Amino acid sequence: MKVIVIGGSTAGMTAVSKLKRILKDEIEIIAYQKLKYPSLGSCGIPYYVGKHFDNPESMIARTAAQFQDNQIFVKTACEITKADFKAKTIYGINLETKQEFTDTYDKLIISVGAIPRQLNLPGETATNVFTGTTLEAAIALRDSLKTIQNVTIIGGGFIGLEFCESFGLAGKNVTLIEADKWVSRKLIDEEIAQLLVADLEKKGIKIKTNAKVAEFIVINNKVTKIKLLSGEEISTDLVLVGIGVTPNTAFLKTTDLKMNEFGAILVNDQFETNIKDVYAVGDCVMTKNIIDNRLNYISLATVAAKNGKVLGNILAGKKDSFPGAIGTAIIQVFNSEIARTGYTKEQAVNNGFNVKEVIITGTDHTNYVADAKPVTIKVIYDQNAKIIVGAQIFGYNKASLRINALIPLIWTKTKINEIEYLDLPYSPPFSKSVDVLNVVLAKINEE
Structure with missing residues (x-):
């Protein structure tokens, strides 16, 4: 049996690692990863920027070479651009050589994760605007600490809040802009948010809620000011955009794969999609909330890892199923x-x-x-x-x-x-x- 994984993140690589441990030589596994490395623990990026540790490579759980030692072949810098489910064929491009390629599978695992949401404003691609989700971005953000003083974080979710600490510990002037009524509204209620905001303000972090970005003012390909809808302008040396994520499934939208309006793939408790021999796991799928069996979009590493373990068992012929999740999360800021x-x-x-x-x-x-x-x-x-x-x-x-x-x-x-x-x-x-x-x-x- 030949299994192809699209994406080299937690869920998919956990699935095939589990599968390989069970079936050993009976199976061929190839993973195609757009980045130059698989298995990045991106949750550690704010802590690397905040100098809690010094080696950015330690955020890579397993390298491509380590996977290959276990006969799991990871082809990095390879972007999958199209899938033909009837022909069981995927199409892609090697981002380094620019060569196009195809491959065929018996079983396909879609584990493409999620990508940062964008503000869709001119200037968002300026050199000092980051989302902080890749190893390269992590290194650039930490290097920037030597030359910047004013940091603006757009988005008050847990990631944005963690970056408040990262830059605050470095002695930078930090302003957090949140469009909603309070920070992390999708995760916590207002009373709890107010307790955190009070502590952050004591640390010198400026929090602006009910504040929406209207414009980036760019000079020499760098954002120098952020203009809010209120008319207020905020001078800045660096911008960190953390307004949430969306499933990285745009390349599949012309297929028959069932997804919701946000591009999250619909799966059952066996991670089967509506297409035979095609499975999906991790941050690109909807998850059942076991409290009331509603489908939620829960983008958490803990859930992705469990997805992978269950799918690995299922593909190996073991009886297993994923019960769902309840969105448990924890954060420390200062x-x-x-x-x-x-x-x-x-x-x-x-x-x-x-x-x-x-x-x-x-x-x-x-x-x-x-x-x-x-x-x-x-x-x-x-x-x-x-x-x-x-x-x-x-x-x-x-x-x-x-x-x-x-x-x-x-x-x-x-x-x-x-x-x-x-x-x-x-x-x-x-x-x-x-x-x-x-x-x-x-x-x-x-x-």
């Missing part, structure tokens, strides 16, 4: 931490849940042990089904890891009247004898 899972309140209401919420602020451990810090927990639950449908935590000192106690309660749809006395650990340096999370769960049952 000393502030946010963890979230499930739906925000706004999303839960829009999805038809009969929503109530509880927000409690306590301390992360006993007051008589040094460095006790506040921790705020928000839980969103459905009054009809009596289940938790979302949770968010803001805190310090790894207090956000309390989300790990809430995830399985959401995952298993445990009834709220069963969880008030959840047996959480206690020791003065870690928590109180009645942890703030226990207080939240008790409050739910009082409502």
